[in-house]
């Protein structure tokens with residue numbers, strides 16, 4: 403049985419990019435915080451199924467709730483980095499990205515004494531025009547990145563990018579890129595499977611069939627992710643507009659049950675453990691036709 407990857411982006415319900423137009427970063431500290439109880443709920447569900455995962459912690463959260471980061475680590479999960487300010491990388495200059503990453507790594511180190519080795523960009527914002535970020539991550543000692551979604555989406559994605567993990571060569575050294583799970587419907591059409599939003603919005607069998615297909619036909623692990631707020635149907639609703647509300651709030655009530663089912667039907671582990679060595683190829687080689 404292939405061991406898949408489960409990951410959690412540890413952030414507040416007001417951090418998603420969908421809400422950036424409604425809540426400014428200088429207002430974050432004035433909103434009720436729910437990240438601790440929401441993440442504990444995820445930890446309890448993981449514990450019940452003896453599942454270990456990778457937790458990409460936002461630096462802003464690590465700085466305010468260091469005890470939560472220590473608790474995640476003490477329960478045997480991998481601590482990873484989800485930036486400090488949750489800003490889209492393609493909106494940043496390399497210098498701004500360096501500064502954000504430095505601050506995030508420092509906050510996580512201060513919280514739990516662990517230097518994160520895996521990185522996930524806010525909203526998968528490593529795209530064709532921000533691939534330079536991989537070199538910066540290598541400079542900070544990151545060995546794994548999971549920020550590229552090989553699909554077409556209005557805000558992120560590199561269509562045609564390798565659907566499976568690759569070691570990419572950057573001028574500073576190699577880094578493993580671990581894309582989120584997708585299913586190839588044809589040579590040209592790739593459909594997303596890995597996100598919490600798909601688990602929330604679609605019937606459970608959609609996600610389960612996708613993982614089975616990746617494990618059986620592709621013989622690869624599927625990399626899944628979710629957010630702690632996705633399991634809490636009662637958190638304050640900040641998003642306005644039909645699409646934003648649909649993406650952010652639909653299906654919250656069914657999530658805990660679906661996650662329990664996912665963890666009992668499949669085997670999951672942390673991200674870096676799944677990829678210890680892979681042949682290295684230049685970044686361009688991961689861009690298939």
Ligand SMILES: [Zn+2]
Pocket residue numbers: 411413417418484488523524525
């Ligand atoms: Zn995020």
